[in-house]
Amino acid sequence: MISKIRFKNFKLFKNWQELEIKPITILIGKNNTGKSAILKLPTMISESLKGEIAEPISLNSKVSIGKKYEELFYNKEILADTVDFEISDEKEKLSISIKGNNRGDNIEIKSYILNDEDIKVNQSDLKGFKHSKIKSLKLVFDYIDAFREFPKEGYITDINGKIDTIGISGLNAFKLLAQYRKENNPLISTISKWFESNFEGWKIEIKEIAASIEGFDFVLSNQKIKNINILNTGSGIRQVLPLIVRSYMPVEDETLIIIEEPESHLHPAAHGNLAQRFVESFLENASKKYLIETHSKNFILRLQALIADPKVNFSNKDVAVYYVDYIEDEQASILERLELDEFGEFTKWPEEIFNESYRELLLLKQNQSDRDDSIN
Incomplete structure (x- = not known):
């Protein structure tokens, strides 16, 4: 199964970003920063690698990535730039560059490099991204909406x-x-x-x-x-x-289970148990991997606790947590990996994530002080 995806000029992401797929891969961040684009990216690549479509990328997949090809390009610059991908597993690496056609209403392959071999191709030589020389690159997924x-x-x-x-x-x-x-x-x-x-x-x-x-x-x-x-x-x-049915459901191939906001409509007390179920699912069957977008602090905390628990065969090497942030000065988003140590502690944590309770508490204390002053 694909283990790493690098991308450039894709959606809100102007510069090269890297997504390493671990047994449990987590996306966090504020709204409108590009989390959904990353969540859907593996589905787009999977469809292109199946060899079932004529064009490099299909806009007609069940998981929608856009209505027009220009929406795939950073700032919709389909005529001025390329969107680039590097896709790899343990055996193969595909580097592919895609440009718009002269009218800007379709796309075509600009360069195609497989395992460091620059292959001269026309789109007629390919089905999606699929070339006859590709042996192992594939991704089976199950995408579940919020x-x-x-x-x-x-x-x-x-x-x-x-x-x-x-x-x-x-x-x-x-x-x-x-x-x-x-x-x-x-x-x-x-x-x-x-x-x-x-x-x-x-x-x-x-x-x-x-x-x-x-x-x-x-x-x-x-x-x-x-x-x-x-x-x-x-x-x-x-x-x-x-989600629970999916976690117990048998798989024939390595499968990436992609879930948007698993905590939707759940009381916060249940978020941790849900995170634990996904970890147990992987431990029961290592062919199941999870890519999850979440806004839940309790979900993350349970993952940390499971890493720290010596009785659970689950470590920081089984988890990748990514923070998606929009950089105002650069007018672009970034994908930052937040490293965890063997005790489940983050070595670095963005100040603006999950600190809403603290800010609300400060506001409460300030308003209480102001009310007290007005009474006295």
């Missing part, structure tokens, strides 16, 4: 066919659970036990609708309350269920 959906009726009837991704909306999680129920797969019990342990005793159950219909309801139960349809529960469980 806004996960659930069956509008609260049940599933269409459960046929192989399911190998949870999908952008997360709906495949419900189909997969229905398949597990039909097959008496023990993962149903495993997933339910996770919810029972982490959501105050609530268990997930999948029940047949009726003997005459091949369909399944998704309900929650605890020791006192039985069979509440998932539609009638809080958003938290519905939003996190696709």
Whole structure:
């Protein structure tokens, strides 16, 4: 699987940036700095390496990277500059430079260097980025959006066919659970036990609708309350269920599971448990790797605690945390790696990240002091 991506003049990133993919790779930063562009970058490269598209990059993928090719270029300078990528795994490295055509409405390959060999190619020689000389470069992914959906009726009837991704909306999680129920797969019990342990005793159950219909309801139960349809529960469980199903779901190939804001709609107390589940998922099966964008301090803190825990076979070498920042003076974003030591401590931490509580506390104290002065 691809282990490193370098890029230049891509979206908000003017200068060379590097993303190393670890078992757990985290993106943090303020809004509108380019985190989503980086989160989607591996999906774009994966599609280009499959060899299924005529153009270098497709704008018609399920994970949208833009409506026009100019949107891929820094400052939309499709006629003035190139967008450059270096993609590597343990065996191969591909360096590719892409330029706009004369009209600026399409793109073409300017240079193509594979393992230090400058290969003269026309786009007709390629399918996407795929060349016959490429042997190992590939990336299998499952991209899950921040806004996960659930069956509008609260049940599933269409459960046929192989399911190998949870999908952008997360709906495949419900189909997969229905398949597990039909097959008496023990993962149903495993997933339910996770919810029972982490959501105050609530268990997930999948029940047949009726003997005459091949369909399944998704309900929650605890020791006192039985069979509440998932539609009638809080958003938290519905939003996190696709992520937990994905974490237990078997994989045939090394897979990068890309998740946008896993903590969406969850109480902060549950964020750490979610981070721990992803780490456990990797420890159970090293073929699963995670690329996660998060705004949760508790999520990061749990990762730090797991690194420090001598009883857990998880170290700072298994994690990469990146801070995405927009530099006003340069009118461009950067991707800065925040190093962790063996005790889970960051060797450097940006002052502006996760210090909102401290600022609000200072404001509270100042306002309390002002009120006291006005009374006296």
